[in-house]
Amino acid sequence: MNTFSSIANHLFHPSYPQNHTPIVLCDFDGTISVKDVTDTLLSHFGQNGCDELEELWVNGKIGSQECMSKQIALMDASLDELNQVLSQIEIDMDFKAFIHYTEQNNIPVHVVSDGLDYAIEFILKRHGIEHLPIFANKLMHNNARSWRLEFPYANKDCIKQSGNCKCNHVKKQQHFSQILYVGDGTSDYCVSHNVDFVFAKDKLVNYCEKNKIEHCKITSFADVTSALKRAQHAVIPVMMVK
Template sequence: MKSLFQATDLYQYAVLCDFDGTISEKDVTDTLLEHFGNDTCIQLEKQWQEGMIGSRECMRQQIANMDASLSELDNVLTTIRIDPAFSKFIHLARNMHLNVHIVSDGLDYAIRSILNRYGYDFLPVYANRLLHNQQRGWQLEFPYANEHCLKASGNCKCQHRQKLFGFQKVFYVGDGTSDFCVADKVDLVFAKDKLIDFCQQRGIQYYPIQDFGDVAAILPNLIEEPVENYCLSPA
């Protein structure tokens, strides 16, 4: 059976993509908490921002404080749009046989439902597991947590990176703090927002992007170029 984690003759390159703020225009968890969260959720967010708790503990408690029926939650999900240029990137990925994985510290059910709406149900998603108790209660589980991850995220992306085997190059597309632990473990980062500053500070090879249109435009030129030749302090 073909493993998604292993390179094949045809699939020599992998692209890991963050979801919230990278593929989706808005952060899904934040959007759901705006609709269904309570004051405790806001307190938890502050504690996370101040570094008192990791994102895993923060989200675990926030999701447990959410009050929504399944259909209410589904309704809000239908309002979340994705980057209009994502289709260009997926087209390229098909033509160039890129092995695309979505690695997210967000909610698997939400991500799948949004991707399904756009016809991208074939993309593998690795995220935290959102569970519904059949009434108005919700719970988050962390099948990809890693005690050794510096970020104490729900889904440790650096661990996911380590599972990839035999690829000539691994690229990463992301925008925020959940991408920090993996950014220095790939060949090249396509970065938005906070991730740009992080890469700059750490001397990590990155390319700043506005959206997936930039990834689709740049990636074909970089793919066969030796990593040493990357000259990435773009003006």
């Protein structure tokens, strides 16, 4: 019998008292990372059946939790092979400066992703970013070539049937003065309705426009840093700065 275990280090999940600063929640795939990490891994290591599962998810016949769980179970790769692919994935060139600014100004940043905890941790660490709170699906390995997922942040009432219910994470951050969100795609649609302000890329821009969600279109994290600086100097809410 295969025994699976988590390969991520202990992920830092801080708690905060009543706080007068905003908190920034960031999607990872396509937002912090240049490429979608799960898609990249599946393109290298996914076996027959992955494309069919993707089609079922795209057509709304299964949720992302079911889709990803079954796709990851179809991966055939050693840990070293996985790491070699992860080592080639780049992040937004302005993300590190954004993290530096938020740390200097005591603005918490959480990565809230429907992706893979180990992959996110590995990529960020390779770029010199450690100790950032990561809330994502737990990647499990059997120390051979088999993989599976666990979903510590799943919510049975999640409308999108996601592995990580981002809306549920937002509910736990109500002690902050504002909840700001940075995202780019489908997994960010639902949560965008439940935060104070959205910094949007790609498909999320059109979604916010269509649904009249307060947002700012960005091309990189430099735009987010600039907005935070303007808001700080003007002493007005970030959500009013566009």
